[in-house]
Every structure is written in C-alpha cells, then in structure tokens.
Amino acid sequence: MTDTAQTPVAEPELIACPQCDALYSAVAPGPGERATCLRCGTVLIAPRRNAFLRVIALAITMMILMFGATFFPFLQVRVSGFRNSSSVFDAALAFVDGPMLPLSVAVAALIVLIPVARAGLVLYVLVPLAMDRAPLRGATIAFRWAERLKPWSMAEIFVIGVAVALVKISDLARVDYGPAFWMFAALVVVITLQDGYLCRWTIWKALDKEARK
Numbered sequence: 001m002t003d004t005a006q007t008p009v010a011e012p013e014l015i016a017c018p019q020c021d022a023l024y025s026a027v028a029p030g031p032g033e034r035a036t037c038l039r040c041g042t043v044l045i046a047p048r049r050n051a052f053l054r055v056i057a058l059a060i061t062m063m064i065l066m067f068g069a070t071f072f073p074f075l076q077v078r079v080s081g082f083r084n085s086s087s088v089f090d091a092a093l094a095f096v097d098g099p100m101l102p103l104s105v106a107v108a109a110l111i112v113l114i115p116v117a118r119a120g121l122v123l124y125v126l127v128p129l130a131m132d133r134a135p136l137r138g139a140t141i142a143f144r145w146a147e148r149l150k151p152w153s154m155a156e157i158f159v160i161g162v163a164v165a166l167v168k169i170s171d172l173a174r175v176d177y178g179p180a181f182w183m184f185a186a187l188v189v190v191i192t193l194q195d196g197y198l199c200r201w202t203i204w205k206a207l208d209k210e211a212r213k
C-alpha cells in the first residue's frame with residue numbers, strides 16, 4: 001500500500017509569461033543563467049547574486065532622490081524680465097483650492113507618493129530576506145501591493161511629459177533646469193535599474209519557502 005498522503009510529492013511549479021501567457025514549469029536556472037520565454041523572449045527568471053542587496057540600495061536611493069526632486073526647484077521660467085521658479089510640491093499645491101483639486105491629488109499620488117510607497121514596500125519585503133531572516137508580517141501582501149501599484153507609478157512618464165512641454169515652452173520663454181529636474185532624470189534610471197534587478201520569481205519563492213517553515 002502506498003502512502004502518498006503522508007509523503008506529498010512536490011507539485012510541478014508553473015510560471016506564466018507576463019507578456020504572452022505561455023505556461024512553463026519553473027526550474028531554477030543555474031548560476032549566471034536566466035530563463036526566458038521561448039515564444040516572445042521575455043525574461044522569466046533571472047536570479048542574480050546579491051540582487052536583493054542591489055534592489056534595497058536602489059530603493060533607498062530612489063527615496064532620497066524623490067525627496068529632493070519634490071522639494072527642490074524644478075524649473076525656472078524667465079519671460080521679459082520676470083522670473084518664476086517652482087518645485088513639484090509647489091505645482092501640486094497650486095491647484096489645492098479650486099475645482100482642480102483632484103488634479104493636485106492625482107499629481108502628488110502618481111508622481112511622488114506611489115513610487116515612494118512601492119520603494120517602501122519593497123524594502124519591507126526584501127530587507128529581512130537579504131539578512132536571511134524570516135519575512136516580516138504581511139510581507140506577501142506587501143509584495144503583492146508593490147506589484148499591483150507598478151502601473152500607477154508614473155515618475156518616469158512625468159519626465160517624458162515634462163520634456164514634451166519644455167519643447168513647447170522654450171519658444172515662449174527662457175527655461176532653466178533646477179536641481180530637481182536632474183534628480184528626476186536620475187530617478188528614471190534608478191527605477192529602471194531597480195525593476196531590472198527585481199526578479200519576482202526569486203522573491204515569491206523566498207517568501208513561499210519561509211511561509212512553509
């Protein structure tokens with residue numbers, strides 16, 4: 001008589017391609033290797049040595065840059081002797097009283113708060129894992145939210161929008177870039193790098209392993 005109930009056989013672990021939904025059974029790649037989708041080439045699993053530490057460092061960098069990018073002067077516009085410089089924080093506050101309040105809230109949330117919240121959630125999940133400790137309470141929910149908020153984190157899109165607007169404005173006025181402008185430019189790079197190092201599969205697997213202990 002076989003006793004399968006007592007000795008559970010490991011279920012084959014499936015992984016779906018986020019781009020084209022092709023289904024594969026997941027196998028951890030060897031050192032230096034990565035798993036890509038056969039159909040569309042999307043990277044599915046890319047564990048890197050010290051990736052957790054790099055993501056943590058980038059998340060902290062991102063929070064510091066975002067602080068400066070929000071409060072330091074972003075642009076200075078000069079038209080016929082008049083000068084006006086403002087920060088992203090000033091711009092968001094400019095619409096607080098009046099019918100544009102939802103715009104104000106949306107700008108603050110999409111450009112500043114959600115990216116910072118995502119970095120915070122990622123830190124909450126990864127710091128214990130990087131130190132070989134058990135995840136903090138609710139780490140799974142925190143990571144799920146970090147992933148769910150990703151499409152709403154629009155700091156990079158904001159930079160593209162600003163670039164387009166500047167081309168239009170530069171005909172009318174002289175525009176000088178403030179420190180916050182360059183901080184936003186650096187943020188785009190940091191956010192892209194962070195997302196590149198963040199291997200979801202590795203993190204879910206680490207969280208899952210700890211949850212089963």
Ligand SMILES: [Zn+2]
Nearest residue numbers: 017020037040
């Ligand atoms: Zn694919």
